[in-house]
Amino acid sequence: MSFTRPDVWHAPATYWFWQRIPTREEIREQLDSLAAAGFGSFQIQTRLSFPRADYLGGEYLAACRAAADEAAARGLMMGLYDEYNWLSGHAGGRTVAGRDELRERHMFFTTARLGGAFAECAVDGIRATDVDHLLEPGRNWVFEGGALRWDEWEVVAALAHPEGTVDDAESVVDVTADAVLVQAGGSGCRVRVAAEALRGRSALTVFVAARCASSRMINYLLPEAAERFLEVGYEPYAAALGDHLGSTVRYVFFDQPHGCFFDWRGRTGHVGSSLMYAPAIVPADRRVLLALARDVGPRTAAWRCDFFERYASVGIDAFLGTLSAWCRAHGVALSGHEVLGYVSSWDPTSTIITDDPRTNFGTDYFGLDRLRDLTAVDARNEHPQISAKFGDSMARSHGRSGCLVEQYFARTGQGSHFAAGRWELTLGQLREQTVRHHLLGMRQLLTHAFWLTDGDDRDEVLANPRFDFPPGVNFEPWFGHHRAFADESGRLSEFLDGARPLDEIAVLYPLRTSWACGPGHPYGKHLAFWAEHLARGGYDFRLLDERELRAGPLPQGFTTLILPGVSVVADAATLDAVEEFAARGGSVLASGPLPSATQRSGLDARLTARTRALLGGEHGAYWEGVPSDEDVDARLCAALAGHTRVETDGMVWSRRGLDATGTRVALFNDDPGRRTVSVRPTGLPALVTRWNTADGTTGEPFEVSGDLRLTLDPGELVCVHLDPGPRAVPATRVLDAGWTLAVDDRVRPVDVYRGWERQGEETFSGVGEYRTQVALTAAEAAWPRWELLLPEVAASAEAEINGHRVGRWGWGPFRAAFGPGVLREGPNLLRIRVASTAANSHYAHGSQRQGPPDPSGLLRPPRLRPHLP
Template sequence: MINYLDPAAARRFTEVGYDPYARAFGPHMGTTIRYVFFDQPHACFYTWDQNEGPTASTLMYEASFYRELQETYARDWPALLLAISRRDPAWASWRMTFFERYAQRGIDAFLGTLAQWCHRHGVLLSGHEVLSHVSSWDPTGTIVADDPRTNFGLDYFGIDAWRDVTGVDVRNAMPQLSAKFGDSVARSHGRSGCIVEQYFGRVVPGSHFAAGWWELTLGQLRSQTMRHHILGMRQLLMHAFWLTDGDESERMLVNPRFDFAPGVNFEPWFAAHRALADESARVSVFLDGMRPLDHVAVLYPLRTAWMGGPSHEFGRHTAFWTERLAREGIDYALIDERDLLGSASDGSGLRLPDGRTFPVLVLPGVEAVRSLDTVERLRAFLDAGGVVVSTGVLPSLTQDDGDVRAAVERLAEDPHWFHYAGEPSWDRVRAAVLQALPGRFRVVAAAGSGQLWSRYGADGTGVCVMLFNDGDDEREVGIVHARERCRVTEWRAVDGSRSAPTPWLTGPVRVRLAPHQVRLLHVEIDGERAADELTLLSGWRFRPVTQDADATCSWHPIMPFDGWQAQGYPTFCGTGEYRIDVEIPDDAVSSDGWELLLPATEDSVEVLVNGRPAGAAPWPSGAIRLGGSLRAGINALTVRVTSSAANHYYHGTGLQGDGPARCGLLAAPVLRPVRRWHDVDSLLA
């Protein structure tokens, strides 16, 4: 390890580590040799017995850096020292300031020096730093050190500013955040995609982590490769490709046999590896041709990380969002607060400096922001009709020692801001997100075992779709678009062939995926705007229906989840009425009428449209067909739910255990046009 705060150390590093290659390769630099790949500059040191402060690993020391801090902050210099040695919240803003300076110095001194060397020699800079989220979705992981802030301050966006090609690290064969984070920081700097270095650590109890995973099969490696592609990878780089497979000794990291095995070229299945390499290359070319549709922006809470460290709750909230959005197939990107501060807001969403526009912004446990300017950006986004969804703590602190708690709490009262203090059910927050995405292109997987991964984006003539069935059973997948008709062409990753396009088909289409199959589809859409699927989350009113026909109960606002017993009616049993006004656009095409999907409800349901009965479900039975009862314009939709008698007869007896029985709507209803699906597999043969 060198001292990454010291530019002289970085210059010496290039003299010893890079210059010999430049002399040896000569004219091949910048032609045959396109880039330098740095591997995990390691500024994560260790803790010590007497450490009781908020920084759990030792920091690098370089005299001129700390002297500059002392000169810059003068009388406030002791506050910076106290901030990294005391847990008192009073020092939180100074801790943010310290780590901002610490991160920027290390990034510029080391990675800036490497970038300058590369550009002088005509090559690009790539590589990866130590990632706290390797093998997980949680950016507060401590895979190498007790406090990953000591490694360039966790400022992944700042690090990527010096790279020409983004690289990330991943461990073992499970879905994880790295490729998505890599693609996100690349897009923040006007690029896309990333190189993924894949390695394997042993997890067998009693063994050494560096012994790796010789048990790896080519099928497992392929599945991991396709997951990386879905999340943003363009090229897979195996950690272990050896000239020798070592000897019989168990010298970890010295004997290449046990240096994060397997050395894939010593696996018996390596003769078949070329098929995976070719398939991966074709998938990468396909993904290169598309631009993501930019559904959701997830703010990376860097200042919260600087302030709170790896024990802060933002890690699990970030993991909650990044994993579930990925598994749901909802397109998202992590964004930097610097991007947010440079953004503009209009009717189309949050427009970042790089041109991406998001209708939804997620704040995952964000407690600290740079300044009041960030809050003002949130206000402008809400005023323009954007949707903010926050979980965990709300922003309350700023790096300049401001208190924005009251301002943010007022903003959170906006009907377009959905806040959940804890970790909510996914169905609840999913509804908040989907409500903000009307008319958006969507991939919908039928229920089944295993995971269906999807990625899609525009290419100028339509939408490119990558599907991967990460399971052992066949899966059926629907592709829903916002126009009257479409036609589909398939690009076959297995052999590089391309099908003829299908005829023009009215409405959405359906395809099937065999176990572990990858499908690359181009969907060209045309015609009038089709009817949107509407997630009915906000705007509901509720009243209990009494047996006295002359009694009039007033309407009260209610959310369409958790049931009415949790929202002011703990003992009411009988029929409750939910009402909402729904606007059907004049140009929405739905020749087959509409249906109402109730994902979860207790118990019997009757639906009225504009006061007239339109459908019923005495028990859960799928979507309720409403026929042609909905008209263009504003419609009054009423859902009557009749519950059991439990909360009436058990109230006050202590016989109910965990509390009142659930009654009414338990998840946001979805109003959608009745669709005639087309199976396109026979047309693509």
């Protein structure tokens, strides 16, 4: 049984850092240690301290072959990490050796005013913002001689336009034919356009491109660069590994392929870094490029989307498409991850490598994932973050599930360096983070890393292995306890991987908003709020690509669609799909900016009007700012209808999934104190089986006739399977529609998500009567006991159903259980009389003694749910 002994796809994997070529004896000893620690697979990764000249040499490849031989003898799986250090594509500099035309090229832009007889733009002061952080070892690794040198400058576009606001495309003139490169050298260039060629415009923006003549990094936009990388990087591995390829070696792993991120003097405007360059990214209408530097009127969003869609497609196909084809031909899977904007955060715009991740592969994470066979993502440090959920969402959008999470640790203290890492990491912290990742969608942990050597006492970052992203887990004093951690991780993965998701909530990933608006747009904080709130609340959700939404309809299980700050969509067909989802009974929630532009036509006010009308309907809601947790939970309760429910009094992460016989539930107490959890089955009596991740056993099944109640100690992980009995438990009803309110002699429809003082009754104090009807099926009406909950009331209340008083409360909690004879099949009349305070009437006549009106009435929708023992 794989739960007892997790297989190589679920047990933790690790990078095996080589800082030099190991001996055969060291290979045997370290693989014995690795296997004994519970790792099921590994990838050899050479580091900056490894002599670059030895990489892919005969002795190195022989050692790799020996590692594969020894791995096969121990039943270990091996992944092929495809690079020296990282930034897949350069093969330790071999890809561009003798092939200067394959070195990375970049496009820069700058703007100048017309001054006298000409306008002149200069690009200089160029620096690699990412490599600068890697200090001297990094500069010498990336750049020959450790310095930047540029050549082969060319003018890509010269665009004349007004100096101030650009109102429309017609005010932009392509003057590329009149542009003259008056200076070009190793540090920059200058471009000049004569005044008469500007045709009355007062400003000039030029886009220039150059090759970085000293860089070992490649031009990822050229298929021939990827082909050369395969020739000098992959083929030597294939020859050395022989029949291990496709058997012991099951996949290839790429790591952060990207051209360097350059900034320069004179960069102003929208895009925050240089862009990789090849002629294929230049649109036929070169005026489109101006949108990368500044707003260009109503077509700004459309032009930016057009560019970045083209840019992402060229890069993804040229590099990863080429690698994918090689992997298919050699019988291995392709895995790995690109530069991600969401590492270490819930926010996809919270970048840690570049200020503008669009300049890599356009933030089209879902588009890139179509070429992978195994989705992988990056995660940093030991706090909760979105990485695993993003990875699992991408995988599921392409018919797979789960992902690899490369987990590393960086130093964040002021005055230190991130690569100095976290030698103080405890196994408990690693375990906590691993469990969180699993509950958010990770299938396999990829540890960063198991080390050949832990270096020496030199206080040198990166050059000394000791300070090259520690810890090396096998040099931690706690490593003798690692096996228990690894077994628990693998078993939890096996337990979760045997269930399919509930598909309750979809959160749209705003790709085109990213393209058009960049990382400064508020979609980042809105997506971060929704993702973190849903994850912490135990909701089953996944991020959704716009392509999947448009292909529709969404799988039947989804009850809620969330639009987090979505400003730009492909075209009106996206809103058609959202409206179709709502017409089938789905709830649509949104926060932040609403759709106002499309890639097809640019600004379109009709989109916003359509979206507002949709969100103002019975099953929609909109928050201009980031909503409160309470508002969201009130709206989302209906999303859980019909599924096993988990309720807790603290921070307990949970994940639920369906298998052939019932529901699997994993619970993890992430609080410092003991927490109580209540699990509500979908049918009674339910048969409960506990799966013990500590020892791989399953407990004796036991029966519950009501809620399963558990108490979890701090750090405790519990996995249970619920086999529901034949008596189906009715779903909880969130009573948020069809209400009227009677105050004095007035009766009006009312929203029960906010008090009556916000709905035209600012000065009313007294007793207001809410009424609605609840229709029940015969099976629901026959349930023996029900419970009415009023989650938030101001200030006292009483309730009756079909003339039967079921509760009277002077204060909360407003909750009452009642027996048979109250509810019936068909419509049931629910009346709730709420008594407010006297504040709103007594302060109603111009008094300065009151601030905002006092909340009055029902402030959250009542809930009707079956009462369980």
